[in-house]
Amino acid sequence: MYFIANWKMYGGLKTLNSLNKVISFSKSNLKNKSKIVYCPPFTLISSLSQKLKNTYIDVGAQNCHESQKYASLTGQVNSNMLKESGAKFVILGHSENRIIGEENNLINKKIKSSLKAGLKVILCIGETLKEKKKYKTTKVLKNQINNCLNGIKKSSKIFIAYEPVWAIGTGHIPKLDDLKENILFIKNILKNNSVKVLYGGSVNSKNITDLKKIELIDGFLIGGESRYPKKFIDIIKKTYN
Numbered sequence: 001m002y003f004i005a006n007w008k009m010y011g012g013l014k015t016l017n018s019l020n021k022v023i024s025f026s027k028s029n030l031k032n033k034s035k036i037v038y039c040p041p042f043t044l045i046s047s048l049s050q051k052l053k054n055t056y057i058d059v060g061a062q063n064c065h066e067s068q069k070y071a072s073l074t075g076q077v078n079s080n081m082l083k084e085s086g087a088k089f090v091i092l093g094h095s096e097n098r099i100i101g102e103e104n105n106l107i108n109k110k111i112k113s114s115l116k117a118g119l120k121v122i123l124c125i126g127e128t129l130k131e132k133k134k135y136k137t138t139k140v141l142k143n144q145i146n147n148c149l150n151g152i153k154k155s156s157k158i159f160i161a162y163e164p165v166w167a168i169g170t171g172h173i174p175k176l177d178d179l180k181e182n183i184l185f186i187k188n189i190l191k192n193n194s195v196k197v198l199y200g201g202s203v204n205s206k207n208i209t210d211l212k213k214i215e216l217i218d219g220f221l222i223g224g225e226s227r228y229p230k231k232f233i234d235i236i237k238k239t240y241n
Contacts, residue, residue: 004159005232011044011227042061089119107123111152119157126167127165128165137182156195159218162197173207179214180216203221
């Protein structure tokens with residue numbers, strides 16, 4: 001079971017001290033049972049990877065540039081730089097990046113670059129509320145998966161995070177029957193048991209009791225709640241209780 005913490009554009013060096021509780025909890029309770037991955041802003045990757053040495057917690061990034069080559073691209077960070085900073089994972093295709101122009105073909109290039117650098121990829125897919133209301137969910141998911149993973153064979157290093165765009169930060173999650181159906185649809189498209197399928201979108205310590213009932217889910221991509229150690233630990237605890 002994977003628990004991916006997406007901090008988005010939050011966190012500073014002082015924030016790292018808040019992880020002491022999570023580190024202690026993971027050493028006492030997780031071991032080989034689960035994997036926690038923190039994905040902070042670029043500025044914290046190196047410091048966080050040093051802090052998390054000899055723990056059961058890994059570090060990831062939230063995005064990267066598609067080119068592995070070093071170039072005169074102001075403000076950009078590529079997959080090799082992430083790897084050198086201590087990242088082992090990278091989130092790609094998040095809806096917040098798709099909204100500002102990231103398309104499937106660009107995400108595909110980023111995935112290929114990240115895999116070459118030795119990173120594991122968490123690919124975000126999901127439909128908007130408008131697409132959901134028009135019953136286009138499965139069409140959207142299939143299109144995103146097929147185009148983003150075009151020409152990619154290293155499926156064991158790919159994680160799919162199903163995040164309905166309308167659920168992110170809204171406090172609403174899909175009906176359990178709909179969610180189960182969509183997770184199964186995704187797994188059937190992939191036709192590969194080695195690919196982990198996660199759920200993301202307003203995951204919290206209250207709705208995790210319902211979400212965990214869907215055994216097809218291999219983990220969770222958690223946003224706001226992951227910034228608070230107690231809430232994050234509660235989510236993990238309730239997943240198993």
